[in-house]
Each structure stands twice: as C-alpha cells, then as structure tokens.
Amino acid sequence: MVGQMCRWCTGFFLLLSGACYTAVPIESGAPPQGTRVYIELTDAGTVSMASQVGPSIQELFGDVVATTDRDVVIGLRAVTNRRQIESLWSGERVTVPRADIARVRARKLSTKRSAVFAGILTAGLLLTSRAVGLVGGGDGHRGELPVTQ
Numbered sequence: 001m002v003g004q005m006c007r008w009c010t011g012f013f014l015l016l017s018g019a020c021y022t023a024v025p026i027e028s029g030a031p032p033q034g035t036r037v038y039i040e041l042t043d044a045g046t047v048s049m050a051s052q053v054g055p056s057i058q059e060l061f062g063d064v065v066a067t068t069d070r071d072v073v074i075g076l077r078a079v080t081n082r083r084q085i086e087s088l089w090s091g092e093r094v095t096v097p098r099a100d101i102a103r104v105r106a107r108k109l110s111t112k113r114s115a116v117f118a119g120i121l122t123a124g125l126l127l128t129s130r131a132v133g134l135v136g137g138g139d140g141h142r143g144e145l146p147v148t149q
Contacts, residue, residue: 026104030067036107037064037074045100046082052094056082065093072096072104 031037039060041049046057053060058081062074074096076089 026106031064031072031104031106033064033066035064036077037062038105038107039072039074039096040102040104041096041100042102045097045102048100049094049096053079054081054087058082060094060096062089062091062094070098072098072101 026035026037039062041058041060049057049060053076057079059079060074060076061078061080062076064072065075066073072095074094075091076094077091078086078088080086
C-alpha cells in the first residue's frame with residue numbers, strides 16, 4: 001500500500017511539475033545559447049517551415065543551439081499545431097529564419113508558482129499520509145475501538 005502511494009505521489013508530482021514554469025517574452029534580438037524557448041511562427045513561417053517540422057505548425061519549443069543575424073537554431077523538443085495538438089521531438093536541430101518568427105518567449109522558473117505548488121503538494125501528502133495511517137493523529141490506538149466491559 002505504501003509503495004503504491006509513493007508511485008502515485010511521484011506520478012502526481014511529475015504531472016504537475018510543469019506548473020512551476022512560465023514563458024516570458026525575450027525583448028532582445030537573440031536568445032542566449034542554451035535558453036529553452038517557445039518560438040511562435042508567422043503565417044508565412046508556418047508555410048516555409050512545413051518541410052522541416054510538418055504542416056500547420058504554429059509554435060516550436062526547444063533549446064537554443066546557435067543564433068545568427070538571420071537564423072535561430074534550436075534543438076527541438078516539441079511542436080504545437082494550429083489546433084493546439086503537441087507532438088514531441090527528441091532534440092533534432094532545426095534552423096528557423098528570423099523572418100519566420102512572430103515572437104520568442106523564454107521558459108523561466110516561476111518562484112511564486114513553485115512556492116504555491118510546494119505548499120499544495122506538502123498539504124496533499126500530509127493529508128494522504130494521515131488518511132492511510134502513515135502519520136499518527138495523536139492517539140495511540142491507531143483507529144481501533146477501545147474495548148469496554
């Protein structure tokens with residue numbers, strides 16, 4: 001039972017861990033190498049990038065490998081199409097012409113969201129532990145009814 005709960009809690013934590021991040025616009029011209037970015041394509045960019053990433057792709061998600069005056073090269077992690085369906089990639093390098101980019105946002109850790117998530121997770125784990133009897137409620141009989149004569 002305890003092992004099952006640990007697996008459930010681990011899965012729950014992994015599922016919600018993305019809530020601790022936010023995407024912030026990059027105002028400067030070139031995102032630094034290694035930055036994890038979301039690149040939103042223009043309508044023309046969706047058409048011109050179709051041969052590299054597939055048809056109707058609206059947004060690319062990946063790590064910046066290199067930048068030039070004309071292009072941004074990323075190690076692609078995922079793409080999102082116009083219907084908001086995401087497809088995972090495994091780091092393939094894709095060159096995106098700057099003319100095809102509508103906007104670039106960087107993935108940043110949100111300390112506020114992380115703190116709220118940590119509080120909710122801690123409270124949930126404590127309540128679950130109490131419910132299954134892993135953490136005592138203060139009385140020594142752990143739920144058994146007292147025997148009366």
